[in-house]
Amino acid sequence: MRFDVVTLFPEALSPYLAASILGRAQQAGLVEIHLHQLRDYSTDPHRKVDDRPFGGGPGMVLSCQPVVDAVEAIEKLDPRPALRVLTTPQGRRLDQQTAREFSGAGRVLLICGHYEGFDERIIEILRPVEISLGDFILTGGELAALAVIDSVSRLLPGVLGCGESAGDESFSGGLLEYPQYTRPQTYRGLSAPAVLLSGHHGEVEKWRRQAAAERTRIRRPDLSPATDTGAARSPRASAGERRGRAAFGSIAPWETGMDAAAARVVAPAVR
Numbered sequence: 568m569r570f571d572v573v574t575l576f577p578e579a580l581s582p583y584l585a586a587s588i589l590g591r592a593q594q595a596g597l598v599e600i601h602l603h604q605l606r607d608y609s610t611d612p613h614r615k616v617d618d619r620p621f622g623g624g625p626g627m628v629l630s631c632q633p634v635v636d637a638v639e640a641i642e643k644l645d646p647r648p649a650l651r652v653l654t655t656p657q658g659r660r661l662d663q664q665t666a667r668e669f670s671g672a673g674r675v676l677l678i679c680g681h682y683e684g685f686d687e688r689i690i691e692i693l694r695p696v697e698i699s700l701g702d703f704i705l706t707g708g709e710l711a712a713l714a715v716i717d718s719v720s721r722l723l724p725g726v727l728g729c730g731e732s733a734g735d736e737s738f739s740g741g742l743l744e745y746p747q748y749t750r751p752q753t754y755r756g757l758s759a760p761a762v763l764l765s766g767h768h769g770e771v772e773k774w775r776r777q778a779a780a781e782r783t784r785i786r787r788p789d790l791s792p793a794t795d796t797g798a799a800r801s802p803r804a805s806a807g808e809r810r811g812r813a814a815f816g817s818i819a820p821w822e823t824g825m826d827a828a829a830a831r832v833v834a835p836a837v838r
Contacts, residue, residue: 568670568723569599569645570716573637574679575616577602579709589717592726600716601644608637617682626683634678634689641676649676651695652715654708655684658697661711665698666718677715679708741790742783745775 572580584590584600592598606614610632617627642649650672659665669675678695690697700711720726748759762774783790 568597568672568720569601569647569649569674570720571601571603571641571644571649571674571676572679572712572716573603573605573634573641573677574707574709574712575605575681576679576707576709577604579707580713583713584716588726589720592720592723595725597723597725598720601641603637603641605633605637608640609633610636620683624683628683629681629685629689631686631688631692634685635692638676638678638693645674647674649674651676651678651693653678653685653690653693653695653697654680654699654711655697656699656704658699661698661700661714661718663718666715666722669715669719670722675715675719677708677712679712681707742779743787743790745778745782 574580580602584593584602589598589600593600605616609616615630616633617629620626620628638651650669652669652675654677678693698711698715700714705711748763752759752764760774762770765771
């Protein structure tokens with residue numbers, strides 16, 4: 568899978584992308600990540616990419632020319648069609664379902680927001696999927712871009728060391744993940760549940776299912792309408808059902824030809 572990132576600060580992204588799982592995924596040829604300096608596409612003699620907002624007000628607004636030209640030029644670097652993603656406080660909230668949808672795109676082109684945001688005509692011309700991390704404001708969209716790349720990449724085959732890891736985590740089955748324990752069995756008077764050391768796989772699975780449902784009920788009751796410990800299913804138990812659903816459990820806008828602008832959901836977070 569290929570990621571392209573249009574940013575004013577590629578140096579802020581490079582260290583994270585070169586480390587750990589993402590670094591190994593690139594070395595193995597499972598993921599390509601290309602960083603593009605937005606100023607390189609400006610026609611201004613001083614490489615200017617922003618200007619004051621019409622109507623007055625504080626701050627600066629990213630201009631149409633450098634952003635639109637950058638996206639159109641970068642898309643020509645690879646024959647695969649790119650899913651355009653723009654980071655903005657006015658976008659759809661990034662969640663695990665969104666990451667799954669993006670993982671089927673083959674190529675994602677991320678446009679990092681800055682300053683007071685984008686000239687609205689950029690959105691009208693490029694028709695990107697607008698993405699937010701949550702209801703708060705960041706200095707720039709680079710953190711959101713990293714979150715997209717990381718959350719999507721780990722869903723790709725071969726990126727994680729254990730094939731079941733991505734399917735057995737929080738949010739993967741509508742529940743938070745069950746509590747985890749490792750050696751030593753007892754630490755400062757606190758012991759790991761005995762069932763986890765019983766060797767009885769059926770009982771372990773039952774305990775994990777119940778623990779996941781209870782944790783979800785207490786911490787995130789909004790995630791699942793049914794968290795009854797008898798009815799709740801673990802992420803692993805529901806993996807087969809998920810695979811049977813079309814398009815990762817939902818139909819993404821770019822798969823149906825739906826206008827991305829019409830498919831946007833308002834949920835702020837990254838300027």
